[in-house]
Amino acid sequence: MSHNKFSKAVTQDPTQPAAQAMLHAIGLTDEDFQKPFVGIASTGYEGNPCNMHLNDLSLDIKKGVQSSDLVGLIFNTIGVSDGISMGTPGMRFSLPSRDVIADSVETVVQAMSYDAVVTVVGCDKNMPGALMAMLRLNRPSILVYGGTIAPGCHKDKKLDVVSAFEAWGEKVAGTINEDEYKKVVQNACPGAGACGGMYTANTMASAIEALGMALPYNSSNPAVSQDKKEECERVGAAIKSLIEKDLKPKDIVTRKSLENAIRLIAVLGGSTNAVLHFLAIAKAAEIDFTIDDFQALMDKTPFLADLKPSGKYLMEDLHNVGGVPAVLKYMLAQGMLHGDCITVTGKTLAENLAEIPDLKEGQKVIYPISEPIKSSGHIRILKGNLAEGGSVAKITGKEGLVFKGAARVFDGEYAANDGIRNGEVQKGDVVVIRYEGPKGGPGMPEMLKPTAAIMGAGLGKDVALITDGRFSGGTHGFVVGHIVPEAQEGGVIGLIENGDIIEINAEENTLNVHLTDEEIESRRKDWVAPAYKFESGVLYKYIKNVSTASKGCVTDE
Numbered sequence: 001m002s003h004n005k006f007s008k009a010v011t012q013d014p015t016q017p018a019a020q021a022m023l024h025a026i027g028l029t030d031e032d033f034q035k036p037f038v039g040i041a042s043t044g045y046e047g048n049p050c051n052m053h054l055n056d057l058s059l060d061i062k063k064g065v066q067s068s069d070l071v072g073l074i075f076n077t078i079g080v081s082d083g084i085s086m087g088t089p090g091m092r093f094s095l096p097s098r099d100v101i102a103d104s105v106e107t108v109v110q111a112m113s114y115d116a117v118v119t120v121v122g123c124d125k126n127m128p129g130a131l132m133a134m135l136r137l138n139r140p141s142i143l144v145y146g147g148t149i150a151p152g153c154h155k156d157k158k159l160d161v162v163s164a165f166e167a168w169g170e171k172v173a174g175t176i177n178e179d180e181y182k183k184v185v186q187n188a189c190p191g192a193g194a195c196g197g198m199y200t201a202n203t204m205a206s207a208i209e210a211l212g213m214a215l216p217y218n219s220s221n222p223a224v225s226q227d228k229k230e231e232c233e234r235v236g237a238a239i240k241s242l243i244e245k246d247l248k249p250k251d252i253v254t255r256k257s258l259e260n261a262i263r264l265i266a267v268l269g270g271s272t273n274a275v276l277h278f279l280a281i282a283k284a285a286e287i288d289f290t291i292d293d294f295q296a297l298m299d300k301t302p303f304l305a306d307l308k309p310s311g312k313y314l315m316e317d318l319h320n321v322g323g324v325p326a327v328l329k330y331m332l333a334q335g336m337l338h339g340d341c342i343t344v345t346g347k348t349l350a351e352n353l354a355e356i357p358d359l360k361e362g363q364k365v366i367y368p369i370s371e372p373i374k375s376s377g378h379i380r381i382l383k384g385n386l387a388e389g390g391s392v393a394k395i396t397g398k399e400g401l402v403f404k405g406a407a408r409v410f411d412g413e414y415a416a417n418d419g420i421r422n423g424e425v426q427k428g429d430v431v432v433i434r435y436e437g438p439k440g441g442p443g444m445p446e447m448l449k450p451t452a453a454i455m456g457a458g459l460g461k462d463v464a465l466i467t468d469g470r471f472s473g474g475t476h477g478f479v480v481g482h483i484v485p486e487a488q489e490g491g492v493i494g495l496i497e498n499g500d501i502i503e504i505n506a507e508e509n510t511l512n513v514h515l516t517d518e519e520i521e522s523r524r525k526d527w528v529a530p531a532y533k534f535e536s537g538v539l540y541k542y543i544k545n546v547s548t549a550s551k552g553c554v555t556d557e
Contacts, residue, residue, distance in 0.1 A: 003036045003243050004034070004037065006037075007071075007113050010023070010113050011034075011037075028071065032071050036070050036071070036115040036240075037070075037112075037115050038073070038239055039105075039112065039114035039118070040062055040072050040073065040117075041109075041117060041118070041120065041133075042055050042058040042074055042075070043076070043078070043101065043120065043121050043122055043123075043130070044056075045076075047081060048079065048081035048122070050079075050081065050192075050193065050201060051081070051122040051123055051126070051146065053146060053192040053224075055074075057144065058074050061120065061236070063236070064232065064234065064235050064237065068239070070116075070243070073112070077101050079126055080093055080094045081123055082123055082124050083123075083161050086446060086448050086449060087413070087449035092443035092539060093538070093539070094446065095125065095276075095445075096442075096555075098125035098129040098277070099132075100538075102129045102132035103133075105117065105129070105130060105134075105137075106133040109139065114139070115139060115243060116243050117141045118143075118144060118239055119142075120146065121143060121205075122145070123194060123201055127145065127204035127205055127208055128204060131208060132280055136284050138249055139248060139249075140242035140247060141248070141249050141344075142238055142242070143214045144214065144215075144218060144235060145194075147194070147225065148196050148222050148314070149191065149193030149195065149222075150193065150196075150224060150316060151196055151316060152187045152189055152190050153190075154184055154187045158314060159188040160188060160189070160196040160308060161188055161195045162197065162452065162472075163184055164189075165448055165449065166455050167181050167185065168181070171456075172453060172457060173458060175458075196314040196315055197307055197309050198271070202270075203265060203271040204273075204274060206219040206270070207261040207262070208261070209325075209328075210257075210264040210324070210349075211252070211261040212260075212341055212342060212344060213249065213252055213253065213343075215344060216352050216356065220323035238345065241345075241346050250286070251342060252341070252342055254285075254287070254341065256338040256340075256341050258285075258287060259297055259338065260338055260349065262274075264327070265377075266376075266379070267301060267305060267327065268304075269307055269310060269311070271472075272470070272471050274379070276392075276552055278294070279554075283551075283554055290550075292381065294379070295380070295381040295509065298378075298379050299377070301376065302372035302375050303376070303396065304367045304373060305327075305373075313365045317365050318365050321359055321363035321365050321366070322356075322359045325356040326358060328349070328353055328356075329358060329359075337349065373396065374396060379392060380392075380506045381509060382509050382511040383509065384512035385513060385517075386466070386502065386512055387480075387484060388485065388492075389484030389485055389548060390484050390550040391480050392481055392482040393479065394471065395506040401506045402506065403464040403478050403503070404501065404504075405428045405430040405464060405502065406428065406501060406502075407429075407432050407498055407499060407500045407502050408424065408425055408431050409497065409498050411435050412434075412435055413445065413447055416433045417453065420457065421453070425454070425463060427459060427463065428462060428463070430465070430502040431463060431464070431465040431466070432465075432467070432496055433467040433468075434467065434468055436468055437469060437549070438486065438548065439486060440486050440487055440488030440489075441469060442532070442542055443542060444482075444549065446469065446470045447465070447467055447470065447471055448471070448475055450465065451479060454477060455477060460477045461477075463477075464478040464504055465478070466479070466480040466481070466493070466502065466504070467493075468483040468486035468487055468488075468491065470549075478504065482550070483511070484550045486549075489529075490524070492513065492520060495520060495523040495527060500513050501513070502514070
């Protein structure tokens with residue numbers, strides 16, 4: 001079988017002399033024209049610790065690809081730093097960047113007739129965007145995550161990017177001074193790598209490893225480590241094997257492997273963003289998978305990891321006690337995984353894990369299944385009159401399971417930040433942040449700033465927060481996001497008034513406002529949809545094309 005089944009359209013066709021002349025210009029020989037072409041898609045850019053080292057890793061990957069007798073060709077796609085754009089108008093572009101990444105990788109690989117693709121990814125939206133493209137293309141593919149950042153340190157306390165946000169809340173509340181605040185900010189992020197807790201980047205990377213689309217240890221090897229460098233050098237041989245076997249993403253991403261990925265997210269206490277992204281990934285894989293399937297898997301999987309944001313350890317600590325493969329091995333032994341799913345190694349998940357050491361004796365990062373932090377998953381899909389199409393809550397159990405309180409309503413995140421700063425939010429309130437959905441935001445921005453400010457102000461156990469926007473993987477506390485229908489589309493969240501009683505129930509998975517149907521209808525008659533915030537450009541196109549959060553915010557329905 002021909003291993004260059006796509007590239008031969010430009011390298012072997014005698015009617016394509018101009019294409020061949022241009023390929024000679026980049027240094028390729030007639031001998032190279034016989035080899036498969038591997039596109040290496042880097043999301044590297046200088047502006048973000050998560051991505052600053054990816055162009056270098058791409059060069060390591062290219063070396064391994066070339067020495068495996070393949071042609072490696074690096075190209076770039078975009079990225080947005082969630083941590084830097086958080087709390088600014090730029091955050092509106094973060095979720096749309098996922099679809100731009102997917103579209104651009106698909107575009108280049110199709111247009112340039114590459115036979116296989118390696119994606120090199122860092123910040124949150126890079127992983128799902130790259131994987132969506134790989135599934136749409138369905139050519140031999142491997143995802144390489146750039147790895148987690150090393151912990152920061154101040155006064156013998158481990159720090160990460162969320163420490164900086166929470167320090168701002170502490171400064172506002174007067175519990176730390178300006179000097180102490182500055183020291184946390186200066187020491188939180190020591191260099192290259194993605195945010196260190198079980199936030200969205202590490203959640204997605206871990207889940208994609210469980211899914212079988214990355215090499216073992218890919219998600220937990222730290223960014224600045226010999227382990228990461230050696231892993232990158234192994235990618236060439238692995239992609240060659242996939243090309244020879246014609247093993248493609250849709251052979252690997254199946255209903256069963258999706259279940260493996262989501263059960264790992266439950267065990268690790270991963271980010272709520274995973275719901276949005278895995279709905280989009282399932283669509284790209286042409287697998288019928290809904291938010292209700294997500295809930296069913298959460299119901300039967302315990303939460304075991306004492307990782308930030310709700311716990312105390314960082315991804316590097318998990319790496320030091322055995323990494324994600326050791327967690328998967330433990331889960332397999334407990335009957336939580338389908339071991340027969342094929343992976344990018346060409347072996348099944350169970351075969352990969354057979355050679356892996358167990359979690360280190362005496363480690364404290366992962367609790368035993370006999371003593372879970374919570375006996376079922378922390379991500380809950382809540383429905384009710386406030387979220388007829390669904391919503392996503394992150395309930396670790398530390399906050400309790402039911403919250404009932406009076407609404408404190410803000411039209412948009414900035415108004416909420418001001419309100420929290422000015423002391424408008426009191427113990428017992430349910431903060432409502434609306435008009436931040438996929439169309440209303442637009443782009444469904446993350447709300448780390450208000451949740452971190454609530455935590456820093458010492459209100460974390462006494463205040464709940466609901467929104468039609470999203471939460472950062474760094475968020476903890478009693479929070480509900482992804483409310484469908486969103487306010488912009490006439491959802492009930494747009495009709496709430498200050499003082500209305502809202503009840504969040506993670507035992508019954510409900511989200512309701514205590515209003516009669518008649519009262520809701522009466523308010524709806526007076527409601528006028530606000531104008532869209534953009535009338536041209538990327539976000540206008542996004543508003544016009546994006547689906548609801550319960551469908552994964554895909555733009556190609």
